[in-house]
Amino acid sequence: MTIESTEIPAVGQRWLSETELEQGLGLITQVEGRLLSVFFPATDELRQYALAQAPLARYRLLPDDQGQHAEGWAFTVQQVEVRGGVYVYHGEREDDGNAVVVPEAQLAAQVATHHPLTRLMAGKADRLDMYRLRQRAQVHLKRWQQSPVAGLLGARAQLLPHQLYIAHSVADRFQPRVLLADEVGLGKTIEAGLILQRRLLTGRAQRVLIAVPDALCHQWLVELRRRFALAFSLFDSERCAEAQIDSDNVFETEQLVVIPQSLLDEANWFAQLLVAEFDTLIVDEAHRIAPATQRFSQLQQLCEAIASVLLLTATPEQAGLDGHFARLQLLDPDRFHSFAEFQQEQQDYQQLTKLATVLAREGAHKLLDRLLDHYGTGRLMFRNSRSHIGGFPERICLPVELQSSDDFAAKAQWLQQLLREHKQDKFVLICRSSLTVQELYDYLRVQHGIHAAVFHEGMTLLERDRAAEYFASPEDGCPILLCSEIGSEGRNFQFTHQLVLFDLPDHPELLEQRIGRLDRLGQRHAVQIHVPYTIDSRDAYLFEWYSAMQAFSAPNPVGAMLYDEFHQQLQPFLTGDYHDELGFAELVAATEERAQQLRARIEQGRDRLQELNAFRPQAAQAVITAIQSAAQTDELQDFMLEFWARFGVDYDELNAHSGWLRPTEQMRIQLPGLAEDGITVTFSRDYALDHEQVEFLSWDHPQVQHALEVLSQDSFGSTSVALMQNKGLAAGTWFVELTFSSQLVTSSDLVAHEFYPHHAMRVLLDSQGRELTARVNASAFDKQLQFIDKKQARALLQQLRPQIQQLITQAWQPAQQQQQQLLAQAQAKISAELGQQLQRLHELKQRNPAVRESEIEALQVRQQRLLSALEQPQLQLDSARIIVNMPQ
Known part of the structure; x- marks a missing residue:
């Protein structure tokens, strides 16, 4: 293709506008005196130009060029003929190979106006700095595409070896089907998110379904967005009913979907899930779906319909070995077809444990790898324990017994004294309801002049962000964050170590979830757990019952089982309907004994061979080294600052680690996730971990990926x-x-x-x-x-x-x-x-x-x-x- 400007204009010729390339190919319709009329079919506009000064460039295809006919078919030019100043192209159709003759007037109006040659010949030139930025983007894109850790760079999470080893081991498999079974607090959600992000960014996955317990839907949405910049849509019954109006299958309207597990029970929506052609399924708390139930049967059908499956559970054997076997069957029914054979295999594998432990201690990695390769569930199940990984803080429970008939007043007065005595510390307080949060906020502010941040379900995500930022700020922040039960979901505050349980929840798992806001990997101090209660109150009974199962001193994997077994006996004491105080002492003793039994059963089921297989430090360190090498924070920051400057986005530095990013009226493109009032961003992983409201930018981030895409695929x-x-x-x-x-x-x-x-x-x-x-x-x-x-x-x-x-x-x-x-x-x-x-x-x-x-x-x-x-x-x-x- 060539473009000339020396030819004499004639009716039937095709020309390009040098000033408006988006008009496409123009057709000269009239040449009269000093005026030239050009019709642009692409925009249905007729323009007139002074013949001597027309900003037009002649368009011509050369032999071997590909042309497009107005009817849509393509042809390859073999010969160019000129008839009365008009080009006539002789060539061959691409679809059937037939010979064609195409006068230039029959060419399609749309041409590759973004093509460099078209732009160059039409006199379009970008600034030198934009050209250089495009060249830099090409280098960065190639480097990212070749990186073995692309997709593992951008998680708002510490570079923890056991998590990255699992993610790297699983993410690149063909249609992985695995059970992620790390103990509580080791980060199964992060492991699943890392696997998911790498598979999505590299193209291994496109459509993802995540099924979670109903109470955890919001937590998952927040974790996926904040940790991985993944925007999932929640499809509950209400959302499905709305989407049904415009779609035959509601789940085909979005690519990334979270559903409450209760939705599996609704026949209409479940039927649509089965045929929605998801390629990846993630199921959280898989042990809660008991075998031989209708919901388990539904889950089994989903696992058969979807190629890649990740099941998450912290207690794989809590329902017994048969329940564990049933979940492995969900992943590979052909492999796990006989429970008797599975039991025998597990006993046989135990004989290898001592040898594997010795090889691990002696650093014989190659021999250990070959030994672990024999392990039956080694490729299907990853199980790490806190004792194996290490690095967790101590829990210190500090109960406070109060003498008062007014529960709220006594606790509130104690709280303000606690804050006065620990002015250098920050406290997270969690209670059941947003009403209690508001009452505490008013009490502290009005009566004692103590400022607090509030965090509850009635607030928007933006309001929660601002509250978290206010609390976290070391300079201008407040000493305490007041959270409701639901409002605290999805947030981790391990930058502080003081936790106040203003009241106690009914369920042990909710208690563990509260403590887990601070007791996580990355916590640098012993977690101080303050538990105020008044004598003979509901919280006094709960405190003693929870203490019997050691729920305050260590993670509590047996809490849900103890609740199922004893909660009916506990209820009368919580409501004041009991008649025999000795009955509570018996309940506490029975709880303590049963907790010991369940813990012993879990410990016996702990598989040392499985732990060795799930975490290999040498391989994990290689992944971390690759991530640190590929991060190139300074280079990324320089590139993005230049990109924002060229595309009309303002960046104001707030401190050495963060800045305020906001759109302007001159912004040339839309950037994903950039709100009208702007966002705070950082390129520092450590800063992002301490400031959850700040967007963490990496080479994996959607905005960075969009920048690379724009500069490699568009004409800029x-x-x-x-x-x-x-x-x-x-x-x-x-x-x-x-x-x-x-x-x-x-x-x-x-x-x-x-x-x-x-x-x-x-x-x-x-x-x-x-x-x-x-x-x-x-x-x-x-x-x-x-x-x-x-x-x-x-x-x-x-x-x-x-x-x-x-x-x-x-x-x-x-x-x-x-x-x-x-x-x-x-x-x-x-x-x-x-x-x-x-x-x-x-x-x-x-x-x-x-x-x-x-x-x-x-x-x-x-x-x-x-x-x-x-x-x-x-x-x-x-x-x-x-x-x-x-x-x-």
């Missing part, structure tokens, strides 16, 4: 003109510097970019057509260039149009040669790496029946399809820069 920075002032070269010497992009066109699930990323290939030619690419360093050359204003740039482009077109045509051959070298390297990498993986899976399958044949077949298919895709790469002209030497 694709053309530029620059001046050089090199006295060693003659004045008027000029160069064409081109960037060609090369990609594989294939389905996203192949994750082709891991072997063949978005390649940007540079070709440098001088005005004589000599190729200088290898002889002239790109960075050194770029440093010599200077900005040129748009008027000068346009004049130079108009003057050099014919020569530029000829050089660009000539540059394709060296670009193709570079591409062939890259393709050969990718072919070798695919054969080596995937071949090695196949060999390992074949060997592993001989020792471990948990390796599915479908996994091996999928890897073989991926290898074949990738090698086939290498035979038809897509080579395109991405950007062009014209450099003219004008020494002073």
Whole structure:
């Protein structure tokens, strides 16, 4: 394709507007005197221009170019004929190979107006800094696509080895089906989120369904958004009913969906879930769905319909080994078909435990790997314990018995004294209701002048963000955050270690959830748990009952079982309907005895072999090192600051670690997650962990990914003109510097970019057509260039149009040669790496029946399809820069 400006305009010719490329191809309809009429079919507009000053460029296809007919079909140009000043193209249709003759008036109105050649020939040139920013984006995108930890970079979470080992081990598998069974507080939600984020960002997953206990829906939505910048939609019965109006299947209206597990019980919605074609299913608290129930049957059908499944449970054997076996059957019914065989396997594997422990202690990693490869559930289940991982804080319970008949008044007075005595500390207070929160807030502020932040379910997410920020601020913050039960869900406050339980919840799991707000990995101090209660009150009975099961001193994996067993006996004492005080002492003793029994059963079921398999420190450290290497925080910050400046987004630095980002009237594109009133952002993981209301930006973040996409796929920075002032070269010497992009066109699930990323290939030619690419360093050359204003740039482009077109045509051959070298390297990498993986899976399958044949077949298919895709790469002209030497 070429564009000329020297031809005499004639009716039937096609021209481009140099000032309005978006108008598409114009058709000359009339030439009369000094006026020229041009109709633009794409916008249905008729324009008139002065013939001598028309800002138009002649459009012409060359042999081997592809054209588009107005009826939609494409053709390849073989010969160009001129009839009365009008081009007539002879060529071959792409769809059927038939010969065609196409007068230029029949060309489609829409042309590739974003194509660098079209823009360059029409006199469109971007600023030099925009061109440079595009080149930087190409480098960053390629590096991110090739990173083995892409998708693991951006979680608002500490780089904890056991979590990252599991995420890295599972995320890249073909259709992973695993049970994440770490103990409470070890971060199963984070593990699932890391796996999910990597699979989504790399293209391994597109449609995700998460089924969680009804009370945890909000917590999951918040965790996914705040930790992983993943925006899921909650589909409860009400939302489904609304969506049903406009859709045959309500779950096809969104890609990322969270549902309450109770929705599985509703036949209409469950039927739609089964056929909604989700590719990934995550089920939280899977042990709560008991086998031999209707809901378990529904879950079983979902697991059969969805290829990838993650089941989350902190207590895999709490319902007995048969319940554990039933959940493993959900993942692989062919592998786990006989409970008797499973029991025998588990006993046999126990014999390997002592040997595995010795190998781990001696650092014999290769021998340990081979031994663990034999382990039956090793690839399906990951189970870490607190004792195995370590790093958790001590819990110190500080009960306070108060003498008063007015429960609220006594506790409130005690609270204000506590705050006075510990002015240097920050406290989190959790109670059952938002009404109590408000009463406490008024009491502290009005009667004692103590400022507090409030946090309850009646507040919006933005209001909660501001409350959390106010509380967290070391300079301007308040000493206490008052939370309701529901309002505290989804938030972790481990930057403080003082917890006040103003009242006690009815269920042990709610108590554990409260304490877990502070008792988490990353907590640097012993957690001080303050429990005020008045004599003979409801809280006094609950405190003694919870103490019997050691709920305050350590994580409580048996709490739910104890509640199911004893809560009916407990109720009379909570409501004041008891008649025998000795009955409560018997209840406490029975609870303590039963708690010991259940803990012993869980400890006996603890599988040392499973722990060793679920966390291998050496491999985990390699993942952490790769993440730290790929993070490149300073480089990311420099890139994004430049991007925001070029695209009309204001960034005001707030402190050394964060800034305020807000849109302006000059903003050129829409950025995901950027609210009208702006957001606070940081590039520091540590700062983000301490300030949950601040957006954590990494190479994985949607806004950063959007920036890379805009600068690699849109036309921004694709053309530029620059001046050089090199006295060693003659004045008027000029160069064409081109960037060609090369990609594989294939389905996203192949994750082709891991072997063949978005390649940007540079070709440098001088005005004589000599190729200088290898002889002239790109960075050194770029440093010599200077900005040129748009008027000068346009004049130079108009003057050099014919020569530029000829050089660009000539540059394709060296670009193709570079591409062939890259393709050969990718072919070798695919054969080596995937071949090695196949060999390992074949060997592993001989020792471990948990390796599915479908996994091996999928890897073989991926290898074949990738090698086939290498035979038809897509080579395109991405950007062009014209450099003219004008020494002073």
